[in-house]
Amino acid sequence: MHHPVDTAELDAGLERAAGLLRAAERLAVLTGAGVSAESGLATFRGAGGLWEGQRVEDVATPRAFRRDPALVWRFYHARRAALASVRPNPGHLALAELERRLGPEHFTLITQNVDGLHRAAGSEHVLELHGNLRRVRCTGCGHVEERPDEDLPDLPHCDDCRGMLRPDIVWFHEVLPEDVWEAAALATAQCDCFLVVGTSAVVYPAAGLIDAARAVGAAVIEINLEATPATLPGTVALRGKSGEILPRLLELVEQPPSPG
Ligand code: BV8
Numbered sequence: 307m308h309h310p311v312d313t314a315e316l317d318a319g320l321e322r323a324a325g326l327l328r329a330a331e332r333l334a335v336l337t338g339a340g341v342s343a344e345s346g347l348a349t350f351r352g353a354g355g356l357w358e359g360q361r362v363e364d365v366a367t368p369r370a371f372r373r374d375p376a377l378v379w380r381f382y383h384a385r386r387a388a389l390a391s392v393r394p395n396p397g398h399l400a401l402a403e404l405e406r407r408l409g410p411e412h413f414t415l416i417t418q419n420v421d422g423l424h425r426a427a428g429s430e431h432v433l434e435l436h437g438n439l440r441r442v443r444c445t446g447c448g449h450v451e452e453r454p455d456e457d458l459p460d461l462p463h464c465d466d467c468r469g470m471l472r473p474d475i476v477w478f479h480e481v482l483p484e485d486v487w488e489a490a491a492l493a494t495a496q497c498d499c500f501l502v503v504g505t506s507a508v509v510y511p512a513a514g515l516i517d518a519a520r521a522v523g524a525a526v527i528e529i530n531l532e533a534t535p536a537t538l539p540g541t542v543a544l545r546g547k548s549g550e551i552l553p554r555l556l557e558l559v560e561q562p563p564s565p566g
């Protein structure tokens with residue numbers, strides 16, 4: 307149950323957050339499934355983290371793929387198909403506008419999402435920690451391909467080596483892509499403001515970036531429907547939908563600060 311949004315509290319929080327964003331020299335943003343909820347994509351823990359009655363943590367693993375590749379591919383075919391009917395929402399668009407306003411050298415968008423909606427909204431400097439549903443990777447020769455808008459065979463194989471293809475996604479128990487992780491950790495270590503949007507902050511190492519930002523003294527702003535482990539004393543917590551809050555925040559950042 308989400309607390310009814312207290313507008314006076316939200317308004318005050320938005321003013322504080324806008325002041326922090328205006329003053330930010332280097333902003334890092336971490337997004338999770340909540341930023342795509344208003345585009346119609348289910349979040350992980352919103353649906354109780356279940357898919358066909360199984361925990362996502364049990365389906366999105368190398369072991370599940372070895373044991374039953376057809377079941378794991380069914381999970382990804384369904385999510386790839388869902389992408390055909392979703393569009394970026396005003397939250398994605400506001401983040402792309404914020405990047406343009408601050409300049410890509412002062413702005414890094416780190417996402418746990420695999421839906422590609424940040425790039426579709428025009429964000430350029432995007433670090434996809436967990437891969438992307440549009441890409442597949444060969445388990446034989448390692449060849450990676452963009453296969454965005456097609457219905458793949460139930461069990462797709464590589465044209466080059468006939469090896470089994472897998473989604474180019476980081477599963478549980480798998481390490482994140484080294485270069486992407488390094489870039490995300492560096493952007494976090496260098497930031498003076500860290501904006502966390504729509505994540506339950508329970509999946510590591512991504513969630514660890516929030517602690518890392520705090521450790522370097524960055525101001526932390528959180529946009530979420532409810533409190534999460536990221537909601538610590540000192541966090542500017544903005545309670546509500548990211549598709550509504552982010553455009554309001556951008557508007558305030560673009561206005562000169564109210565006098566006094
Ligand atoms: C690693 C790809 C090890 C899949 C994902 C015990 C056993 C095994 C592993 C572990 C363990 N304990 C810890 C671990 C590590 C594990 C982990 O953290 N597990 C968690 C569950 C405890 N992590 C890993 O396994 C990582 N790898 O550790 O490697 C290793 C180390 C060294 C050497 C070798 C190996 C890999 C993690 C990556 C897993 N892959 N995705 C797929 O997508 O199909 S993670 C998956 O969860 C998604 O990427 C998702 O993005 C991510 C996090 O979820 P959220 O994005 O936060 O989404 P969620 O639904 O949870 O929350 C949504 C939030 O939005 C909510 O707070 C909600 O209130 C809010 N919201 C909703 N609507 C809105 C909103 N907010 C604003 N507006 C709205 N409208």
Ligand code: ZN
Nearest residue numbers: 444447464467
């Ligand atoms: Zn191959």
